[in-house]
Amino acid sequence: MALGTTPGESAPAVATVEVPNRRHRHRVLLLAVGTAALTGGLAVVGSVALGIPLRDPDGFLGPGWVRMPAIVAACLLVDVLPRAAWRLRAHTDLRSARGLARSVRDVAAARWPWRRLVPVLVAVASFYTTYVGYRNLKNYLPFIHEGSQDLALVASDRLLAFGNNPAEVLHAVLGTGFSAHVLSFVYMGYLIFVPVSVAVALIFWKHLSHGLWYVTALCLNWALGAASYYLIPASGPFYALPWDFTDLTRTDVTGLQAALVRNRSIVRADPDVSGTVSGIAAFASLHVSVVFTAALIVQLIRMPALARRLMWTYFVLTVLATIYFGWHYIVDDLAGVAIGGIAVWAGAWATGNLKDPSRRPEDEDDVAGSADLVEARRRSAAVS
Numbered sequence: 001m002a003l004g005t006t007p008g009e010s011a012p013a014v015a016t017v018e019v020p021n022r023r024h025r026h027r028v029l030l031l032a033v034g035t036a037a038l039t040g041g042l043a044v045v046g047s048v049a050l051g052i053p054l055r056d057p058d059g060f061l062g063p064g065w066v067r068m069p070a071i072v073a074a075c076l077l078v079d080v081l082p083r084a085a086w087r088l089r090a091h092t093d094l095r096s097a098r099g100l101a102r103s104v105r106d107v108a109a110a111r112w113p114w115r116r117l118v119p120v121l122v123a124v125a126s127f128y129t130t131y132v133g134y135r136n137l138k139n140y141l142p143f144i145h146e147g148s149q150d151l152a153l154v155a156s157d158r159l160l161a162f163g164n165n166p167a168e169v170l171h172a173v174l175g176t177g178f179s180a181h182v183l184s185f186v187y188m189g190y191l192i193f194v195p196v197s198v199a200v201a202l203i204f205w206k207h208l209s210h211g212l213w214y215v216t217a218l219c220l221n222w223a224l225g226a227a228s229y230y231l232i233p234a235s236g237p238f239y240a241l242p243w244d245f246t247d248l249t250r251t252d253v254t255g256l257q258a259a260l261v262r263n264r265s266i267v268r269a270d271p272d273v274s275g276t277v278s279g280i281a282a283f284a285s286l287h288v289s290v291v292f293t294a295a296l297i298v299q300l301i302r303m304p305a306l307a308r309r310l311m312w313t314y315f316v317l318t319v320l321a322t323i324y325f326g327w328h329y330i331v332d333d334l335a336g337v338a339i340g341g342i343a344v345w346a347g348a349w350a351t352g353n354l355k356d357p358s359r360r361p362e363d364e365d366d367v368a369g370s371a372d373l374v375e376a377r378r379r380s381a382a383v384s
Contacts, residue, residue, distance in 0.1 A: 028209065029119060031350035032126040032216040039133030039223045046140045052271040057135045057279075068128050071195050072120070075203040076112070083107045120202045123215040127198055134222035138229060139277040142268050145233035150240035153283065153329040157237075160330045167237055167244055170324045176248050183321040184251035190287055190318065194218070197294055209351050210301050217293045217340075217347035221286060224339045229281040236282035238326030245326050253325050285328040288336030289343070291318045296344050300357040 047054045084103040091103070157166055174183075198218065201211035238245050238257050248254060260279050267278040295311035322328040328336075348354045 028212055028351050029122050029126065029216070031346065032123060032130075032212070032219045035216075035219040035223050036126040036129035036133070039137070039219075039226065040129045041133075043133040043136040046137060050140055050143055050271075052140060052143065054132075054136055055139060055277050056132055057277050068124055068195055068198070071199045072124055072203065075199040076108075079203050080104060080108045080111065083111070116208060119208060119212060123202055123212055124198070126219055127215050130219040130222045134226045135277060135279070137226040138279060138281055139267065139271075141229055141233060141281060142264060142278050143271070144230070147233070148240075149232050149234045149283070150236075153232075153234050153331060154237070154240065156331050157329045165244060166323050166330060167326050170320065171247065174320075174324065179324075180249040180251050180253075183317065183324050184253040186314070186317040187287070187321040187325065187327075188252050188256070190291070193294075193314075194290060205301075207301075209353060210297070210357075213347045213351040213353050213357075214294070214297050216350055217297065217343040218290060220343035220346055221289050221293055221339060224343065225284060225286040225289060228284040228335060228339065232283040234282040234329070234332075235280050236327050236332075237329065239280060239282075241326070248325070253321075257325070257327075282328050283332045284335030284339055285322050285332040286336065286339075287318055287322055287327070288315075288333045289340040291315045292337050292340035293344055296340065297357075300344070300348075301353075 043054060046052070081104065084100065084107040087103050087107065088100065091099070158164070160166075161169065198215055201214040202208070203211075205211045234240075239261065245254075263276050264278045264280050266273050266276050291311075292315055295308075295315045298311045299308050319333050322333055323330065345354075348357060
């Protein structure tokens with residue numbers, strides 16, 4: 001029987017979860033919040049200094065300020081509704097629409113008290129603020145750096161590939177038809193993977209500190225990635241050497257690349273154009289850094305073997321896709337791995353997961369109680 005269950009309630013309705021205790025909650029999100037404040041603040045400063053309006057970059061799933069809360073809310077419903085419905089098996093008095101609503105309320109109160117819900121909401125807000133700051137800082141690049149380091153990075157590619165063009169090598173080995181569609185699916189899937197993985201980590205992982213670790217690491221990825229763009233400005237092989245990719249089958253990736261080139265030209269000509277941002281930057285690869293971060297944390301917290309294998313497979317395919325389509329140079333991916341590693345370590349330190357990531361941190365409390373107990377307390381309070 002799970003912790004907090006009563007004889008009248010089955011385990012699936014009250015699976016145990018943990019949250020940071022009161023003392024730990026005051027510091028566990030400091031790094032994520034600080035990163036959000038710094039990144040968002042720099043974006044505001046850049047907007048004022050350059051005279052470029054701040055943007056809330058839309059994705060194909062809608063604006064971020066709508067998309068992220070909607071995904072989190074959907075995951076909360078998935079977490080609560082089945083448990084509330086399952087609870088009706090042991091409570092015949094709840095088998096009505098009104099009874100189901102009461103069951104949902106009690107299960108939600110048992111699994112999501114404020115001391116668990118507030119850190120989740122703060123983490124989501126930090127993630128969103130950091131991401132918007134990152135996208136705006138990326139948008140300012142054409143107005144700060146006139147030149148680029150693409151020629152030097154092309155030379156580094158040839159050096160690391162023993163005189164070969166790494167993209168052409170992959171085209172020859174993997175082909176330019178079916179493989180292009182597979183790798184395009186992998187690369188574009190990242191746009192869904194990031195927000196969904198944030199919600200899943202915060203809502204469904206048993207130890208909330210593991211979810212907060214992941215979100216903190218993602219915030220650091222965006223911040224360090226933005227800094228790397230300014231350190232070594234570059235556009236990437238598909239922009240610098242477009243003729244190397246003309247033989248590829250047209251996919252969603254090639255359509256996205258064409259749109260990015262068009263948007264960059266529009267922004268350079270008129271940065272006030274509504275809804276348009278420049279999104280081209282090669283060094284370092286944030287696709288690689290973020291997916292590496294996710295795979296490494298999944299490995300360190302010792303999730304089931306299947307999940308670990310899937311994440312490392314996704315990471316390898318993501319690396320291949322960045323080179324295959326000319327998004328990045330080899331050193332961009334190496335830098336992405338370095339950023340991901342730094343973010344994972346710093347996030348572990350900030351959230352109390354540094355000593356043994358696979359175990360529950362000492363500063364974490366059991367929180368999941370019984371929905372029956374919540375109902376009993378409510379009735380007792382009503383009587384008194």
